[in-house]
């Protein structure tokens with residue numbers, strides 16, 4: 001699998017340059033979930049696909065920016081689902097963005113995810129690789145150097161409450177208010193990669209993107225946003241749930257399916273499960 005990690009490192013260096021120099025304007029296209037595609041989205045996707053096409057162990061890929069699966073090498077053993085530049089619109093206001101990769105075997109579904117990678121493009125470029133553990137690397141003089149292992153505390157201090165105001169569950173807002181009343185600090189940029197990276201590095205807390213009235217199945221995509229981070233949070237000693245169960249037990253029927261999601265330290269995740277099981281459907 002190291003050849004895949006090396007391919008992602010190669011793409012990250014090119015995407016870093018693209019972010020610094022590229023045109024952040026809108027393209028004429030929409031992706032399969034109706035998001036208007038920015039030129040950065042399309043160009044980042046092209047960079048990644050061209051690099052992955054050279055890796056013989058990759059059988060097929062799924063991109064947030066493309067409707068269908070792209071078959072690469074019939075004898076390949078890995079499937080990769082990725083979001084080439086999540087939160088790309090944040091580049092316009094100079095906030096951090098990221099790329100997310102889920103590495104699967106046999107099928108694109110939660111049961112078959114075997115590794116994940118994300119890259120944060122911020123003041124520094126950092127890459128986090130999850131296999132049986134969670135390891136962080138930083139781009140230094142053109143090379144990714146190992147910096148640290150990542151482990152979550154049992155309980156954290158940060159709260160990233162995405163889209164609470166639109167949540168379908170009337171009790172959800174009270175859950176978030178109670179967490180703030182317990183002294184958690186608000187940390188939400190609108191980019192899931194830096195928001196989740198911060199919670200991982202600051203010892204823990206809770207990131208929520210619940211189902212909303214207009215999107216009861218949530219906004220974040222299973223294969224290339226939620227499942228990769230769910231693996232990372234679980235391997236770091238925390239958890240990831242949809243309110244009622246592990247998100248890594250959520251079935252996938254379409255490659256662009258979404259799911260409500262909560263990522264956090266053990267204590268915060270147990271708090272979500274308790275409130276949803278007592279009040280939810």
Ligand code: P6P
Pocket residue numbers: 086087088162163190191192193209219220
């Ligand atoms: P909202 C970015 O567009 C994204 O997909 C995630 O990175 C982020 O967590 C979420 O959407 C933000 O959504 O509704 O708060 O703008």
